Amino acid sequence: MSQATKRKHVVKEVLEEYVVPSPQQQIVRVLGTPGNNLHEVETAEGTRFLVSMPTKFRKNIWIKRGDFLLVDPIEEGEKVKAEINFVLYKDHVRYLKKEGLWPEAFCDTAESQPSSEASREREQTAAHSSGEEDSDDDSDLFVNTNRLRYGCTESEDDSEEEAAVASDQDEEEK
Secondary structure, three states, X not given: OOHHHHHHHHHHHHHHOOOOOOOOOEEEEEEEEEEOOEEEEEOOOOXXXXXXXXXXXXXXXXXXXXXXXXXXXXXXXXXXXXXXXXXXXXXXXXXXXXXXXXXXXXXXXXXHHHHHHHHHHHHHHHHHHOOOOOOOOOOOOOOOOOOOOOOOOOOHHHHHHHHHHHHHHHHHHO
């Protein structure tokens, strides 16, 4: 099987299948990625440990801080105590909550991200419905922190002064 075909099947499996955790599996939240295909996670009880990413997910599925995972325990592990079995996205979390299998400790963190987006949308619709016009406020736009910000402002006073300086220079040249 080619690499592209393998990637397609892995991504399709992760995005379209809905899984129910078995009794030995755990739902965990990612705290960080120290590297070498390891992820630091926290259980609903607050226990922290490392989990490994299986080779089928490497370079195919990306995991970031705050994501939820379904992990299988590894018996012989001291530091690395589990292996990732499934990555849980928003739809999967919703499905597990509906089934009553979602840990109560993660209920506030799983809902905090969508609720902040929903509150932003409510504020925007309220501003539009109240008759306010769109302003030139770009504070909600993405800010690239890799580029320096230059502040260029031009006012009427500046343009008048520049015109006066330019006319003075023209007179001096004559």
